[in-house]
Amino acid sequence: MTDIVVPKLNANDTTYTLVEWIVPAGATVGxxxxxxxVETSKAAEELPSPGDGVLHHVVAVGAECAPGAVLGRLSPSAAGRDRFPAPEPDGAADRDRFPAPEPDRPVITEPALRVMEEHGIAPSAVRALGRKVVRAADLAPLLPPGAAVPGGTDVLPGAVVPLPGTDGSADDPGSGRRLELPAAQRAVGAVVAESHRTVPAAFVAVKVPLDAAVAHAQALTRRYRRLVGVPELLIAAVGTLLATHPLCFARLVAPGVVHIPGSADVGVTIDVGKGLHVPVLRAVDTSPVRDVAAQLMAHRMTALRGTFRAADLTGATIMLALHTDDDVTHAVPVLLPGTSCALSLAGRQTELFLDAGGAVAQRTVVQLGLAYDHRILNGRDAVAFLRDLSALLQHPTDPD
Structure with missing residues (x-):
């Protein structure tokens, strides 16, 4: 028999959820x-078969599984596969409360089943959530305000839970509520904590006049019939600086030793209300603006669908954090462990200035920031990189 083992898909999660078996038990695979x-806190990932054989399911859909766990096995023959019993999900005796999964029915975890029973949540309401796997936290929109989880052992986002040593009443001066953060936010927290713990970061920013870049982006949008904005122009400009500012894309591999990548792969922050993701735009150093725009739009659509895969979120050699609401004046990004620089683009501001003739004029500006690993770069290097980016935005060239 050959084991199908759960790989380590990211550095933040200790368990994943088996969302579906793509191949039925007893089928022959190559x-x-x-x-x-399997689903992580950030992405869904398909697992390939490690060899040829007849598939046996060891773990049931909806089960939690840790890296290194055996999900299934491959037998050289159907007869060999039939020696093994079918997997039984946790709480199988309770499955009469909600029938076994069908194509139009979700898998419901045991904590979620308990919450459904406690609050009288109908299966039809759960199906309307549109999730393949329903956890207790997913039921929060179906609970009345302030509802507590049975037994206090499974805390839902927004659920009120008495703090230790209080009776949970409004009159108790020590009362309050405890919130269970979503898995995606816990994953972000782990990355941020690791970054602050391991990377001696510094930060510098420059002010960039933006009128020429805005006009150029509008012209390219009309030409390509595809959305091109300042972020797309900035990402393309970053790619052109790999050769002249290689340390800004470097990765520290040993004390005093860095690896210079062969391509500029830019991670860009995207948050559409389903958690923060940093998908990677590949080979930006060789991509025209139109291709950069296509990659970024594809990632935005994937974020809306919530279907990122682990491969979409790994391998960045530099990061760009977008904080482009107009009332955001500056932003300090967090360095991803394994990178040396993280750019930030803030919101547009309008200011008055003296033009070349000494007359008062108006222009649009933006703050472009850079957090950098001080083990690899110094302030002079960081400012030179930002100034070159500023020049590219102020004097954009026609890509054709």
């Missing part, structure tokens, strides 16, 4: 064929 989908 090496490399996708057989199952």
């Amino acid at each position: 090496a490399g064929d996708p057989v199952a989908t």
Whole structure:
């Protein structure tokens, strides 16, 4: 028998959820064929078969599984596979409360089943959530305000739970509520904590006149019939500086030793209300603006669908944090561990200035910031990189 083992898909999660078996039990698969989908806090990932054989399911859909756990096994023959019993999900005796999964029905975890029973939540309301796997936290929109989780052992986002040593009443001066953060936010917290713990970061920013870039982006949008904005121009400009500012894309591999990548792969922050993601735009150093715009739009659509895969979120050699609401004047990004620089683009501001003739004029400006690993770069290097980016935005060239 050959084991199908759960790989380590990211540095933040200790368990994943088996969302679906792509191939039914008893089917014959070949090496490399996708057989199952597991969900991390950030992405859904298909797992390939490690070899040829007849598939046996060891773990049931909806179960939590840790890296290194055996999800399934491959037998060289159907007879060999039939020696093993079918997997039984946790709480299988309770499945009469909600029928076994069908194509139009979700898998409901045991904590979620308990919450449904406690609050009288109908299965039809749960199906309307549109999730393949329903956890207790997913039921928060169906609970009345202030509802507490049965037993206090499974805390929902927004659920009120008495703090230790209080009776939970409004008159108790020590009362309050405890919130269970979503898995995606916990993953962000782990990355931020690791960054602050391991990277001696510094920050510098420059003010960039933006009128020429805005006009150029509008012209390219009309030409390509595809949205091109200042972020797309900035990402393309970053790619052109790999050769002249290689340390801004470097990764520290040993004390005093860095690895210079062969391509500029830019991670860009995207948050559409489903958690912060940093998908990666590949080979930006060789991509025209139109291709940069296509990549970024594809990532935005994936964020809306919530279907990022681990491969979409790994391998950045530099990061860009977008904080482009007009009332955001500056932003200090967090360095991703394994990178040396993280750019930030803030909101547009309007200011008065003296033009070349000494007359008062109006212009649009933006703050462009850079957090950098002080083990790899110094302030002079960081400012030179920002000034070159500023020049590219102030004097954009026609890509054609």
